[in-house]
Structures are given as structure tokens and as C-alpha cells.
Amino acid sequence: MSWVANAVAGCRLKDQRLKPRLERILERLSAKPTARIPAACQGWGETQATYRFLSNERVEAEEILEGHSQATIKRIAAEPVALLVQDTTFLEYIKDVVGKGVGTLRETSREEHLLHPSVAFTPGRVNLGVLTHQFWQRPEEPVGHLRAQRPIAEKESYRWLLGYGVAGEVQRRCPETLVVSVADRAGDIHEWFLAAAQRAAEEQAAFVIRATCNRRVAAQPQDTYLWEALREAPVLGQTTVEVAEQAGRTARQARLTVRTGAVTFNRGRRRGGHLPPVRVQAVYAKEDSPPPGEDP
Numbered sequence: 001m002s003w004v005a006n007a008v009a010g011c012r013l014k015d016q017r018l019k020p021r022l023e024r025i026l027e028r029l030s031a032k033p034t035a036r037i038p039a040a041c042q043g044w045g046e047t048q049a050t051y052r053f054l055s056n057e058r059v060e061a062e063e064i065l066e067g068h069s070q071a072t073i074k075r076i077a078a079e080p081v082a083l084l085v086q087d088t089t090f091l092e093y094i095k096d097v098v099g100k101g102v103g104t105l106r107e108t109s110r111e112e113h114l115l116h117p118s119v120a121f122t123p124g125r126v127n128l129g130v131l132t133h134q135f136w137q138r139p140e141e142p143v144g145h146l147r148a149q150r151p152i153a154e155k156e157s158y159r160w161l162l163g164y165g166v167a168g169e170v171q172r173r174c175p176e177t178l179v180v181s182v183a184d185r186a187g188d189i190h191e192w193f194l195a196a197a198q199r200a201a202e203e204q205a206a207f208v209i210r211a212t213c214n215r216r217v218a219a220q221p222q223d224t225y226l227w228e229a230l231r232e233a234p235v236l237g238q239t240t241v242e243v244a245e246q247a248g249r250t251a252r253q254a255r256l257t258v259r260t261g262a263v264t265f266n267r268g269r270r271r272g273g274h275l276p277p278v279r280v281q282a283v284y285a286k287e288d289s290p291p292p293g294e295d296p
């Protein structure tokens, strides 16, 4: 079976007659992923049919993704390690507000949507597929100090917890695979560590989250900070990474020393109380001898 047929087989569309259409659309768009719909489709009839499908009120995004997600979970189950990478991407639609035929006047409205998918990869960077997506529009942003007071569920950081929940569900369904939820600095939130610690063992996915701040950690004889605590931690080994060129920096290979240690993050302050302290395994990678004049 082709991957497209495989991805559509598990879809439960309300109108099952639409499945061949979905299969055709996936074939066309995956063959030319950067093309506009008319350029990806073959002929005007097919283009119109695609637009009809996409504007069909009875077809939900979840229903389209479901079959592909099921197929992705099967691929994950066959791997020893799967990385479930989540991140937020911004989709911007510019619409002409003024109709055609009114001269050169051009007025546009901007509509921004946020998309937060979980995509599965092998450690060798083979894409295994998309698991879930969260799609939303930002409500009017309250001013800064009000924003900090909102409970986590109302904040966008809640997306990361939902993403970790997805990883836990995949772990439960793929007990032979080490499932690792991966996030950039936006995922460094105390609630995530607590959620991980509180989950039942069979759905406790591992996680790798880039640290965003130098948190206070519990230590004897007195508390210290994360970077300080890890500077003396046991060395796991050395690794080399490619450092990309940037303004004021030439590309180079950086030799990193990797250390690891268990640390306890102190309780987190939140409106109406504190979150309990939580113990995590921290990994510290540092370039020991950067070229003269360069930051490590």
C-alpha cells in the first residue's frame, strides 16, 4: 500500500465517499508541497474538487489527520527510539478587503493563526509523521501584568502540556519504544515537569526541553542555580556540533563537553500559591575552548 492509501485508510470521515478525493488531494499536494492548489492539481476540475473538499463543513481537520496519525503510531512502534517534537508556527493570511474593480485601492486584513503540531522523528532524522495539531487564534492580548496572573490553562504554555500528554499516550500504545517529547525554550515550564512526575509509569514519556532560565535548585549547604550546579556534574563525554554562521560569527565546529546530574527545581510561584518542587535530570553541554574572541 502507498503511504497515502495507508494514511487515508484509518480516516473516519462522516461521508466515506470523500475518501478517494482525500487520497487524490494528498497525492497531489505531497508531490508539490510548495505549490499553490491550482498548480499542484491536474486540471481545473480537480482544482475545483479540491476547493470543494477543503470548504466542506462536514470535514474536520481532525478527521483528515486521524488516519495518518494511526499510521504514524504504527511506524513509531517499530522503532527503538522516537522523538516527538512539538513547536508553534505562525500562519498568516493576508486578504484583500476591497473588492476587485475599484481601481488601484488596496486594503488588506491580516489574520494570524497559530499551529502547534507534534511531529515524530527517529534519532537519525527520519520523519515518521504528524501525530496531532492544535490550531487556534490568539485572543486579544491582555497587558503584561495581567497575563502573568492567568492560570496555566488559559495561557499558551498549556499547548506544551497537551503536547506532552500526546507523547504519554503514544508511550502507552508503544511500550517497546522509548518515546521522547522534545521542545525548545518555550516548553521550559514547571508544570511540565510536575505533569511528567505525576503520570502513571506506562504513560510517562521521556522529555528533552531546552532550558530557558537559570532556575534556582535545592542544594546543601545552600540553594544554588542550575548552571552552577551542573558545572561540577559528572562528564558523560564529548560531542561535536556544527555552529552556523551568523552576523559577526563565522561557521565552525564546536567541541562540547556534556555533563549530567539530577537537580531539584525549587517550588514555582503562581497566583494563589506555590507549585511543589520537582526533581529532573539535567544535561549541560558547553564548549570548553571557543576560538579567541568568540562566545562559547
Ligand SMILES: [Mn+2]
Pocket (backbone or CB within 6 Å): 087, 088, 184, 186
Ligand atoms: Mn519555538
